[in-house]
Amino acid sequence: MDKSKGSKNQEQVIYDRLFDVILEQKLQPGARLIETPLSEVFGVSRTIIRKVLLRLSLEGVVEIKPNLGASVVTTPPEEVPAFFEARRQIEGILSKMLTGNLTDYQEQTLRAIVKEENRLLKNGNLAKGLRKSTEFHFYIVEAAGNKPLAEFGKQMIARTSLIVSQYNLPGSGGCACVDHTQLVDAMSAGDGDEVQRLMHLHIGHIEDQLQIREQESEPDLYELFKD
Known part of the structure; x- marks a missing residue:
């Protein structure tokens, strides 16, 4: 087996696990990600853990x-409205841009994402x-066809997703599938x-669900990722 390919597969698995626990609000904003316990938990070298953390930092999920x-990444309460306003403006523009150019394939893809998200x-x-909800929003900003705006849009989507994780009770928050369905219906109708x-x-609905509260204590990484 190609060692480099095996290493890439390990990186992807660890990346997926870390992203999952962040979205599940088990690993909240502000929690430290220490290389040694993570390498021991996953049975890999610290080099692989370092690559995963670097990837997450480039995507705006982790701060090094x-x-x-x-x-x-953690966001102070006073900065929360600015991030949501930035996301609201950029996604509003990009979704309108996509509406006038939406292909049948893109519409089918968006509807498939919503269906799987709901399931x-x-x-x-x-x-x-x-994560499927995040994929829905990523797909819209990328499909709009403006790469610089899409990159900014993805950063705002990722950052506000972490804000939801930070300021919502575990198991709450996120997007509503019904909203996503309405968005695709309007895109299909061509009404930008x-x-x-x-x-x-x-x-705005996502932002309205936020509940500012004290940060919980730091989790035990060994306990969190044990099988």
């Missing part, structure tokens, strides 16, 4: 500080359901102004 190491959430698989309005409302 010199001499302090990595931690899940996962109904079955109680919150982590994968929330309505799509933009619905996107603004949708992101």
Whole structure:
């Protein structure tokens, strides 16, 4: 077996696990991600853990500080409205742009994502359901066809997802499948102004669910990732 390929597979598995526990709100913003316990938990070298943490930092999920190491990105309460306003504006623009150019394939893809998201959430698989919701929003900003705006949009989606994790009770928050269905219906109808309005409302619904509270204590990484 190609060792480099095996290493890449390990990285992806660890990346997926870390992202899952963050979205499940088991590993909340501000929690430290220490290389040694993570390497022991997953049975891999610290080099692989370092690559995973670097990837997460490039995507805006993890913050790496010199001499302090990595931690899940945290957002002070006073900065929360600005991130949601930025996301509201950028996704509103990009969803409107996509509406006028939506292909049958793109519409079918969005509807398939919503269907799978709904199935996962109904079955109680919150982590994968929330990741599917994030995929829905990522797909819209990427499909709009403006790469610089899409990159900014993805950063805002990732950051506000972490804010939801930080300021919502475990098991709550996130997107509503019904909102997603309405968005796709409006896109299919070709009404860009309505799509933009619905996107603004949708992101407002997410923000309205936030509950500012004290940060919970730091988790035990060995306990969190044990099988």
